[in-house]
Amino acid sequence: MNFAKSAPIPAKLTSDMRLKHRNTFGLEAVAEFAYDITAAEQLPTLLKSLAEKKVPWRVLGGGSNVLLPAQLSGATLLMNILGQEIIPSGDSDADGDGEDKNKENTLLAVGAGVNWHALVAWTLEHDLPGLENLALIPGTVGAAPIQNIGAYGVEVGQYIDSIKAFDTVHHAFVTLSQTACQFGYRDSLFKQHPHRFIVTQVIFKIPQQWQARTHYAELATQFSDSHSQPTAQQICDAVCSIRTKKLPDPQIIGNAGSFFQNPIVTQAQYASLLSQYPNLVSYPDKLGARKLAAGWLIDQCGFKGLRIGAVGVYEKQALVLVNYGGASAVDILNLAKAIQEKVRQQYGVQLAIEPNIF
Template identity: 70%
Template sequence: VGAGMGWHEFVSWTLDNDLPGLENLALIPGTVGAAPIQNIGAYGLEVAQLIDFIEAYDVQANAFFTLSNDECRFAYRDSYFKQNPNRFIVTKVVFKIPKAWQARLQYADLAKQFAELKTSPSAQQIFDAVCTIRSNKLPDPKVIGNAGSFFQNPIVSTEYYEQLSKQFPNLVSYPDSNDKRKLAAGWLIDQCGFKGKRVGPVGVYEKQALVLVNHGGGTSTDILNLAKNIQEEVLGKFGVQLEIEPNIL
């Protein structure tokens, strides 16, 4: 798939052409070429799980290269490309989608949509549900300035997770690899009272505490000051350091 194609347009195309597998990643803004840079992910799926290899131009070597999935060193919101900024221009992403399709419904928000369905939902139904959830929960960047999730979900040891969940029984988390647990950063921020909070022209989105918004006229300093305040409060209450997800230029 050419790097310049719109991501959501591509996901829709796969479903129209009977190639299900990417539906959990519907409606993520951006291009196909940007998708592997931070290894985009949502609702229990990361794009790296379905990438076979990547074609890229290396501006240092002045040559085109093919990088296998392993060579891309994908990790949670990370890749070899992100680790080497401005070195590679991704030109093509080659996907490998298993013929045996399976619904991925481990995220509670998504599973809830199908609670009353007696059979497993189709890929198209999951695609539609993801679009509905995202449209209801996330602000449209064309209407209100935002960069999507402003913080990564922190990953902690199972031991620390168990300690925290005794103290906070409603703690929202997801299983992660290697005996680790991913905590829902939005929940941590919400518990510190930030959801919907406004600080001058910037604030925390009222429907999703993970998203910082610019109501108009806010500067990067306003956003970073708010982010710092959130990081300090979350660290103080939960002992967890939140990392900023977008690139700060």
């Protein structure tokens, strides 16, 4: 791991760095000062110096959930801390609660800059199944807890034991337990307090008793003919295959995955909408609430496949806004606003934007 005890090498600085290839929308953006963060210990000195000079800063992982402006003034911290290792049994009280968690789980310590899908593949190679439903989500491990990434019936928060982060308010490293992270649907403590914590390492807990999770409709259909439980690798392959068919490859068409969150409404609102729109697509949520399929709402408003200049709504999935080449963040936001307005007029529902607008 890159958590060396000796004095760290200062983060490498590059001025005027182009970020077109570090954001999946493929937006032309230039970082005034880009710092290559390869060790957690680089952060205290760097942040102190930025604070003293009143230089604004932000953290960038893989750039798969951001909308970048043409110019990012101040400092952009490129999260590149690598390393992953299994925490030996008996040394597994990572969050300091006095409990040895290796009895039921295998604990993994992973650097925030590790590529998410590479981690999923690594866990399967090491016979540590559990994360397979989250295969092929772009981005870094450090960003995964920020919006509590989720797909095919699983959210990453379920597999997080604790998080090591630099708290920029108290200027100290902290270890946050799973409970302290306050994971919710596309939500966490980090999302609630943007800019406060810089995640440097994630400690995963992978249950030793593995259970296949194929209840999500598209996965259930994929395995409906098989009589035995699929393996984790088969689930991973199925998820990759479904995702590849459904979502645009950012290497070919710029996008940030789902552009809007699925809105959560009360049961009363849901019942009223359902009486007007019997085909309304929705999912159960916590008691007294219902999650509406934002993609369905957008599709019904006639946006699916629409193209305006360099931006558009993906033809196979209305939740995904795309950059056909040469679009700016403003172009994308203008289209997003038009969609929000129409959905609000027609259904009385406010769609929230998922990517982080820098």
